[in-house]
Amino acid sequence: MFFASDNSGPVHPKIMQRMGEANTGYAMPYGNDALMDDVRTSLRDIFEAPEAAVYLVATGTAANVLSLACYAQPWQTIFCAQHSHIEEDECNAPEFYSGGAKLTLIPTDNKMTPDALRRAIARRAGGSVHMAQAGPVSITQVTEFGSVHSLEELRALTAVAKDAELPVHLDGARFANAIAALGCTPAEMTWKSGVDVVSFGGTKNGCMGVEAVVFFDPAKAWEFELRRKRGAHLFSKHRYLSAQMAAYLTDDLWLQMARSANSACARLSEGLLAHGAQMIHTPQANMIFARFPRAIHQKLQASGAKYYVLDGDVATGDGDEMLGARLVCDWSMSNYLIDQFLSHF
Incomplete structure (x- = not known):
């Protein structure tokens, strides 16, 4: 009777099987394996985003902070819910990987609200050289308290961000659980709702350790590749990440x-x-x-x-x-x- 965390559960046998199948012969390293080509195609299809840039990392923290760093300059602040994972569970990794961007916490007991976000952004308006500048907005879906933003709630938040010309990051460590709860498509919950980049979680949902980062603006691709390498998150034997994600996506597992x-x-x-x-x-x-x-x-x-x-x-x-x-x-x-x-x- 183990209810401590979905991180504690076993890996699905189909994912273990695919990793075993990948463990034969040779494959090109650093994400140049043939399986990664299949994963990239599958995720583009799932998100209805044929131009999306798709990458894999081994942890949710890496997925969040490396993608956020592509949108947050060191002199900016990232807007997030008071109890978001990037605030409470990532040991200042967003600040570290962005080179110093701070977090502005939106007061909430569960979900971030558009009014609270708007007020927080307004406090950063004016462009004073003495304060942190407004940066990306990060939304957690599912929230840290087990709630799911409806599509209407997501769009209301992203509308506030877009009004301020700020990019939006979606922390989707439990992305699949949110999709299952809403009965919508991944596209509807991301770029069609104003999201610029998403962490598509796998580890909490039956994988051994893999997360996908999906940029709907492919112009961010090269910067992410550099940040992933510099941040020591580019796997040499990448095929084992690819194998997990390939099995994860097959037949909607x-x-x-x-x-x-x-x-x-x-x-x-x-x-x-x-x-x-x-x-x-x-x-x-x-x-x-x-x-x-x-x-x-x-x-x-x-x-x-x-x-x-x-x-x-x-x-x-x-x-x-x-x-x-x-x-x-x-x-x-x-x-x-x-x-x-x-x-x-």
Whole structure:
């Protein structure tokens, strides 16, 4: 009963199989392998963007910060939600890889709002040499609290950015889960909604370690190649990244796994609500933020069902006190394990 993170789940067998198949003979290094040609074509097709520049890296942090660095000058600021991944989980990598661009945090308890973004951008208006200049806007989809921006919400945010002539980056570590939740196309959730570059996540959704960066403006391609190399994220044996992404895209495996994770999350959410848990945020993809009594947490911990993120001291205090928890479902989570977890309520 492991709900700590979708990073903790296994790699899908089809992805392992494709990596094994790639592990024969020789292939050109540094992204010049034949598999990468197939991946590039597939992603262009999926995004309905025949001119898009497509690259692979091994981590979500690399995908986010290298792509953002292509749009953020050292004297600029990147606008992002207060609880975005680039703020809370990337150890100042955006600042480092951009050569010093700062982050301007948009106050929010979940989703960034157009009004809050507009106010933050306005504070950077005027071009004073004494302040950081306005730079790219970064939107997280799915948010760090498990919510999904609707297409209308995305377009409202990108409209604010475009009014200020600012580029838009989409952190799509859980991109597939958002697509599965919205039932839209990748094009609709990206360039058709005003997004300039997207991190298309794979690692959290059944891959071993691969993320795609898709630039809808191919003019950024050469700069990204230079930044990827200079930043030590250009793999020599790149075919193993390509093999993962090739399997991930074949027969919509990426979407099938996201649907499985979202479905497992919905089952778990329904069960928690039935047992009196309180939802902190409405689950819309594969993450749950909920509160339930300390006594239940104690039972779960004692039974071994302790692999989830817990907010508070579970050992001491009133058994009826509601403590927060984060539970994340991955593609492999079974109904049996969900029901086992719920049986302790």
